[in-house]
Amino acid sequence: MVRHMALALTVICPVGLGDVVTYEANESPVDDGWEITGEYCSPELSIGAGQFCQHVALCPGDDPPGGQFIAYSRSLADFDGAPTFFAEWRVRSDAPRTELFPWGGGAAVGLSGFGGVYYNAYIVSDRVWLRRHALLPFVFVDLQPSRPHTFRIELEGADRYTWLIDGAIVATGTPVGPYPSATPMFVWQGYAAWQSSTVCWDYIRYGDLKPRLAGDVNCDGQLDHFDIDPFVLALVDAPAYSAAYPDCPLSNRDIDADGALTNFDIDPFVTLLLAQP
Numbered sequence: 001m002v003r004h005m006a007l008a009l010t011v012i013c014p015v016g017l018g019d020v021v022t023y024e025a026n027e028s029p030v031d032d033g034w035e036i037t038g039e040y041c042s043p044e045l046s047i048g049a050g051q052f053c054q055h056v057a058l059c060p061g062d063d064p065p066g067g068q069f070i071a072y073s074r075s076l077a078d079f080d081g082a083p084t085f086f087a088e089w090r091v092r093s094d095a096p097r098t099e100l101f102p103w104g105g106g107a108a109v110g111l112s113g114f115g116g117v118y119y120n121a122y123i124v125s126d127r128v129w130l131r132r133h134a135l136l137p138f139v140f141v142d143l144q145p146s147r148p149h150t151f152r153i154e155l156e157g158a159d160r161y162t163w164l165i166d167g168a169i170v171a172t173g174t175p176v177g178p179y180p181s182a183t184p185m186f187v188w189q190g191y192a193a194w195q196s197s198t199v200c201w202d203y204i205r206y207g208d209l210k211p212r213l214a215g216d217v218n219c220d221g222q223l224d225h226f227d228i229d230p231f232v233l234a235l236v237d238a239p240a241y242s243a244a245y246p247d248c249p250l251s252n253r254d255i256d257a258d259g260a261l262t263n264f265d266i267d268p269f270v271t272l273l274l275a276q277p
């Protein structure tokens with residue numbers, strides 16, 4: 001019997017949210033205000049070294065598929081109708097690829113709602129399955145195995161969605177509709193469909209996405225010399241930049257618009273700066 005093939009959404013829990021919400025995995029998600037949306041057979045949980053880990057396995061006596069999981073959720077009601085939105089998380093899974101499709105095992109993140117627009121990512125050791133509407137083709141992206149990877153979605157109303165992995169665009173286009181919408185909710189979990197695996201979360205961040213402005217790398221709404229240090233930081237230490245400016249869109253530092261920040265953005269960034277009055 002298939003007990004669990006997708007994220008179950010049953011708990012609606014409004015919480016007070018600011019412009020950016022961060023969970024840095026230094027404490028239990030519950031202590032940080034996340035609700036347990038669903039749980040089966042008590043997975044082993046641990047916190048250490050800035051990570052929250054879920055070890056999931058088959059429940060003793062059960063036949064696969066359908067093992068342990070524990071899912072956490074938070075209402076996105078405070079962002080319902082927001083013109084822009086982002087979510088970013090860093091996670092490592094050692095789940096084999098057999099867990100992935102169509103089971104949704106390994107790590108899973110869902111930006112969900114009841115309006116048909118959603119963004120789901122299912123992550124195993126060496127692959128991710130991205131899904132955003134029941135009628136649209138899936139996107140699969142191969143990953144370097146058993147390493148943490150940074151996943152990010154940038155949403156600009158009905159105009160554009162952009163999936164990024166490790167700072168590079170992997171899929172972008174026109175969304176079916178705006179999101180967050182229709183009782184939006186953020187859900188994430190570790191899940192074992194066929195065999196055991198461990199999922200370790202470094203952080204989860206989400207909130208309003210700042211406006212696009214090429215060269216405005218500190219996202220204060222202006223392009224000036226205060227953007228130089230953040231630009232250098234983004235180039236040399238992407239995790240530190242992401243922690244400091246989580247709500248700044250890639251487009252502001254990807255000056256040549258090739259889908260990632262690289263050394264090839266330096267010259268056009270300087271040109272932009274010098275062109276300022």
Ligand SMILES: [Ca+2]
Pocket residue numbers: 215216217218219220221222223224226227
């Ligand atoms: Ca700026």
Ligand SMILES: [Ca+2]
Pocket residue numbers: 253254255256257258259260261262264265
């Ligand atoms: Ca670039």
